[in-house]
Amino acid sequence: xxxxxxxxxxxxxxxxxxxxxxxxxxxxxxxxxxxxxxxxxxxxxxxxxxxxxxxxxxxxxxxxxxxxxxxxxxxxxxxxxxxxxxxxxxxxxxxxxxxxxxxxxxxxxxxxxxxxxxxxxxxxxxxxxxxxxxxxxxxxxxxxxxxxxxxxxxxxxxxxxxxxxxxxxxxxxxxxxxxxxxxxxxxxxxxxxxxxxxxxxxxxxxxxxxxxxxxxxxxxxxxxxxxxxxxxxxxxxxxxxxxxxxxxxxxxxxxxxxxxxxxxxxxxxxxxxxxxxxxxxxxxxxxxxxxxxxxxxxxxxxxxxxxxxxxxxxxxxxxxxxxxxxxxxxxxxxxxxxxxxxxxxxxxxxxxxxxxxxxxxxxxxxxxxxxxxxxxxxxxxxxxxxxxxxxxxxxxxxxxxxxxxxxxxxxxxxxxxxxxxxxxxxxxxxxxxxxxxxxxxxxxxxxxxxxxxxxxxxxxxxxxxxxxxxxxx
Amino acid sequence: xxxxxxxxxxxxxxxxxxxxxxxxxxxxxxxxxxxxxxxxxxxxxxxxxxxxxxxxxxxxxxxxxxxxxxxxxxxxxxxxxxxxxxxxxxxxxxxxxxxxxxxxxxxxxxxxxxxxxxxxxxxxxxxxxxxxxxxxxxxxxxxxxxxxxxxxxxxxxxxxxxxxxxxxxxxxxxxxxxxxxxxxxxxxxxxxxxxxxxxxxxxxxxxxxxxxxxxxxxxxxxxxxxxxxxxxxxxxxxxxxxxxxxxxxxxxxxxxxxxxxxxxxxxxxxxxxxxxxxxxxxxxxxxxxxxxxxxxxxxxxxxxxxxxxxxxxxx
Numbered sequence: 072x073x074x075x076x077x078x079x080x081x082x083x084x085x086x087x088x089x090x091x092x093x094x095x096x097x098x099x100x101x102x103x104x105x106x107x108x109x110x111x112x113x114x115x116x117x118x119x120x121x122x123x124x125x126x127x128x129x130x131x132x133x134x135x136x137x138x139x140x141x142x143x144x145x146x147x148x149x150x151x152x153x154x155x156x157x158x159x160x161x162x163x164x165x166x167x168x169x170x171x172x173x174x175x176x177x178x179x180x181x182x183x184x185x186x187x188x189x190x191x192x193x194x195x196x197x198x199x200x201x202x203x204x205x206x207x208x209x210x211x212x213x214x215x216x217x218x219x220x221x222x223x224x225x226x227x228x229x230x231x232x233x234x235x236x237x238x239x240x241x242x243x244x245x246x247x248x249x250x251x252x253x254x255x256x257x258x259x260x261x262x263x264x265x266x267x268x269x270x271x272x273x274x275x276x277x278x279x280x281x282x283x284x285x286x287x288x289x290x291x292x293x294x295x296x297x298x299x300x301x302x303x304x305x306x307x308x309x310x311x312x313x314x315x316x317x318x319x320x321x322x323x324x325x326x327x328x329x330x331x332x333x334x335x336x337x338x339x340x341x342x343x344x345x346x347x348x349x350x351x352x353x354x355x356x357x358x359x360x361x362x363x364x365x366x367x368x369x370x371x372x373x374x375x376x377x378x379x380x381x382x383x384x385x386x387x388x389x390x391x392x393x394x395x396x397x398x399x400x401x402x403x404x405x406x407x408x409x410x411x412x413x414x415x416x417x418x419x420x421x422x423x424x425x426x427x428x429x430x431x432x433x434x435x436x437x438x439x440x441x442x443x444x445x446x447x448x449x450x451x452x453x454x455x456x457x458x459x460x461x462x463x464x465x466x467x468x469x470x471x472x473x474x475x476x477x478x479x480x481x482x483x484x485x486x487x488x489x490x491x492x493x494x495x496x497x498x499x500x501x502x503x504x505x506x507x508x509x510x511x512x513x514x515x516x517x518x519x520x521x522x523x524x525x526x527x528x529x530x531x532x533x534x535x536x537x538x539x540x541x542x543x544x
Numbered sequence: 545x546x547x548x549x550x551x552x553x554x555x556x557x558x559x560x561x562x563x564x565x566x567x568x569x570x571x572x573x574x575x576x577x578x579x580x581x582x583x584x585x586x587x588x589x590x591x592x593x594x595x596x597x598x599x600x601x602x603x604x605x606x607x608x609x610x611x612x613x614x615x616x617x618x619x620x621x622x623x624x625x626x627x628x629x630x631x632x633x634x635x636x637x638x639x640x641x642x643x644x645x646x647x648x649x650x651x652x653x654x655x656x657x658x659x660x661x662x663x664x665x666x667x668x669x670x671x672x673x674x675x676x677x678x679x680x681x682x683x684x685x686x687x688x689x690x691x692x693x694x695x696x697x698x699x700x701x702x703x704x705x706x707x708x709x710x711x712x713x714x715x716x717x718x719x720x721x722x723x724x725x726x727x728x729x730x731x732x733x734x735x736x737x738x739x740x741x742x743x744x745x746x747x748x749x750x751x752x753x754x755x756x757x758x759x760x761x762x763x764x765x766x767x768x769x770x771x772x773x774x775x776x777x778x779x780x781x782x783x784x785x786x787x788x789x790x791x792x793x794x795x796x797x798x799x800x801x802x803x804x805x806x807x808x809x810x811x812x813x814x815x816x817x818x819x820x821x822x823x824x825x826x827x828x829x830x831x832x833x834x835x836x837x838x839x840x841x842x843x844x845x846x847x848x849x850x851x852x853x854x855x856x857x858x859x
Binding site for chain 2: 520
């Protein structure tokens with residue numbers, strides 16, 4: 072009994088002591104509440120008095136701020152961030168009740184981050200994605216179909232582009248899933264300084280695979296630079312990545328191959344596919360191209376005159392200007408040409424195939440302000456002033472024909488090359504399928520397997536077998 | 545001497561106090577453990593059960609409107625019949641064995657050296673901890689540059705001393721990539737072993753060492769018959785923790801190679817990430833995780849049984 076009463080005594084003492092200590096340290100909530108009420112009463116009476124003196128009319132009610140979250144990599148990359156901020160400011164000036172909230176995502180993470188956000192019920196209202204991912208987003212059920220909402224402007228885009236975004240999604244009905252923003256399709260950037268050094272004429276850029284082969288071999292023969300660094304004839308992504316698969320796909324197109332045919336049947340290991348991968352392998356075996364090369368390293372080697380060329384979209388000009396540290400002066404040391412081909416008439420731009428990675432705009436279903444989100448992506452994609460500003464600042468050209476009427480696009484030789492390239496650009500055959508991510512991994516593995524000593528035919532046969540399981544064939 | 549796990553005898557006063565709340569000893573213990581158990585249930589048990597449930601289902605985030613479809617053991621059958629999956633296990637085992645082996649040997653040697661009466665011993669102890677302090681992403685990017693085929697210092701040094709004639713793609717060549725990533729992981733992880741073993745070395749009583757010297761034991765004999773037996777439990781715990789961590793290593797491999805080239809560095813952690821968060825096949829990703837979990841549980845029990853022996857720790 073004694074110990075029990077001792078415990079209770081200690082308990083009571085502790086409680087009393089705690090109450091005293093807390094009383095010394097800070098006012099209790101009730102005290103704060105009372106003080107608040109008194110302050111509020113005083114403030115309100117003063118406000119009323121001031122109101123009566125200063126104005127006879129009540130202040131207009133402030134419009135509700137509509138926040139539209141936009142996700143993408145545009146605001147994160149040095150070569151495009153400034154342009155994006157300008158576009159957002161311009162839109163917000165035209166739409167003062169809308170606030171664009173930017174969610175920066177690195178290109179490499181965009182696809183999975185947005186799909187995960189959508190699966191967890193928290194996607195942005197609108198986003199920038201790459202065209203090859205459109206199938207995964209369409210099948211996820213997370214994005215809106217756009218044909219009913221922007222049907223009036225869809226016919227005004229460059230031929231074939233909207234068709235690539237129009238296919239059956241999860242609901243088995245054909246819809247248009249994205250709005251084309253800017254053109255990104257592969258061309259070859261040649262290092263003209265190295266071409267001169269190798270005794271080549273930089274004005275004569277290759278149009279066929281044979282011409283290309285001669286140029287890159289001649290550059291690779293330069294051996295090493297003054298610092299002892301290896302000079303490659305051509306570099307491209309050859310590690311295990313999505314870009315390795317996608318850039319190889321352009322070569323595949325130009326040898327007459329594809330991953331799937333029009334009926335969706337796996338054909339990557341046909342004769343054209345084996346020829347394309349064998350050519351890739353030959354470039355590595357001849358010491359012209361490195362295996363296991365990471366995409367982003369291509370800018371460094373090009374800017375440091377250690378590569379004769381690489382494949383990329385139009386934005387690469389600005390990346391090279393920044394990477395070289397020479398700004399616009401570096402333009403004198405490179406030139407751009409359509410992808411070399413084995414098909415048709417090399418003088419016809421349509422013979423030069425490329426895979427398009429066009430930056431694409433989509434809106435998500437779970438959005439509080441769907442109309443504002445739609446207005447924002449329409450603005451980005453079609454406004455002539457904004458698209459021109461973007462094209463001049465970041466070398467990313469619009470796909471909306473009325474915006475392309477500005478003389479800049481036909482007079483600027485660089486812009487014109489990319490306009491010509493649109494004739495041969497098409498979407499990856501696997502891009503309209505939800506299995507895209509697994510498919511590109513199988514292709515990247517096949518490429519890196521062949522380039523690291525494997526047999527191209529065997530690598531593609533393995534890849535085709537995996538793709539057939541994936542596509543249930 | 546009280547052995548761990550034995551019941552602590554409650555004092556009469558405590559018993560009376562507990563009786564006043566009508567709680568038994570067990571009830572009182574459960575009451576105290578309840579908050580921690582609730583937190584564990586939400587943070588560990590629920591995800592674990594959910595993961596196992598997902599492994600028995602087909603669930604794709606690319607078509608999350610379709611929901612979850614029960615497939616039973618199909619995911620496990622697919623995995624166990626896939627040569628690619630077995631190759632992932634082999635890569636993981638090589639990576640873990642190489643990393644833990646390398647880290648342990650390097651850490652142990654460093655600990656022995658730093659346990660000697662050296663000048664500036666504390667300075668070196670601090671310096672050797674640097675790799676452990678550096679964030680894994682930073683260390684990985686550092687090694688990515690060190691191994692760079694065009695500018696890498698690793699190639700430069702090897703070529704300068706005449707070991708190679710041409711620059712090599714250390715993380716771009718499937719025959720070299722696993723070795724290169726393992727080497728980077730050894731550098732990153734050896735200080736952990738060093739600090740654990742150094743602390744343990746300092747607990748060896750000087751009298752035992754002196755006695756063994758008097759008995760004629762040489763340096764190797766002292767290491768074999770005095771140091772190693774004394775450190776047995778510490779080594780066991782150190783290795784077990786390290787093995788579990790290395791099995792889970794994702795950041796370093798992903799940052800350096802993303803599991804490539806080809807599949808040269810695709811370990812279980814990379815495979816799960818690719819399956820669940822790139823291909824969005826949550827069911828299959830969960831199945832890889834469930835097999836991995838089962839393996840780790842069995843491995844840990846066997847490891848403790850064989851390496852630690854059957855003697856119980858005593859305090």
